[in-house]
Amino acid sequence: MTKKEAIRYAATVLFAHKGFQDTTMQDICKVTGTAEGTIFYHFKSKEGLLIAILEQAKTRILEEYDAAFTGRDFASGLEMMEEAVTFYFHLAGVMEHEFTLLQRQFPHQLAEDNSECRSHLAAIYNCLTDIFERVVRAGQDDGSMGAFPPRETAMILFAMVDGLLRLKTCNLYDAGALFDELIASCRRMLAKPRDGSC
Template sequence: MTKMSKKKAAILQAATVLFANQGFADTSMQELSKVTGAAEGTIFYHFKNKEGLLLAILESTKNRLVEEFRNYMADREFKDGIEMMEDVVGFYLLLAGRMEYDFLLLHRLFLYHFAESRPEFRENLEDIYSCLVDFIELPILKGQEDGSIGDLNPRKTALIVFTMVDGLVRFKNFNLYDAGALYNELIESIRRMLQPIRGV
């Protein structure tokens, strides 16, 4: 990695933390410059403006999520789809802790205001959520092949599971509840929802 690319990565990381904690409007380029030690001109050189910086953060977040999940799942073997689902859910929660500010940023309302009027923001957010739901859909498809998961609509079911898991992440990020205390109940609820209906 070149010196300049390291600087760019440092700007992205610092901006993620500031936008996640303070919001978009309340974070100035001057403050970002002070935190990173990069001149404002350098920041504008890399990202053109504050909106461009936010878009770059979303693209970086998506790329990292995809890379993290692919690396984690590489060469792993699972007894069945249910076991794979438990593993994916556990890793999702682990990753949300490792990428705390990225997830906190994804839960900020200003992003969705941008998405209402700016197609590039909407596309980036849709890409991020689609890739997360994709990873949750994989165990459902596997489980339907091996019989451990019932005859459910895979995509809709993955969206429901995603909503449950991401809800716990929101609880944790906003300090509303100890998400870890609900982990076992979450897994049990997912198991019950996915299990095949016997005797039909």
């Protein structure tokens, strides 16, 4: 791991668990053993460091998705949906600090005034929603799902899955205990109506 990567990783953990405002550059220096000037050399500012974290998170999400789905065949869009939901929870586990950071308020507050931050946040959420949109389109192509608006349906799927993850992140509920019901709910929502109306 390079010094720049070590700084970015340490900042990700601190921002996620301590908060952006409550993490000082001195905290990051202490954890990484680097001088404050080194951090500013690589990232220019604390906001620049957060933006670099968001940029790296999107890159990693795409890499993880490609590794999990490239070259795989699914019996149906509904089967692909189950795999996408499973993948999302897996991703939240291997990128625990990044997902915790995304669920905090400060990146969204910064995005209100910082167009670069807003752009990176939008790219991350678009990337995650795209995963579910591919599922809906695949299911519509193979006839296993109804003719629902793909993007809007994908956003609802994403909100359901991410909402359950938030309950787990906040230690409010064991998301794993609801996994089977989540899959069943997604199947009920997406399945093609038996009367053939959609």
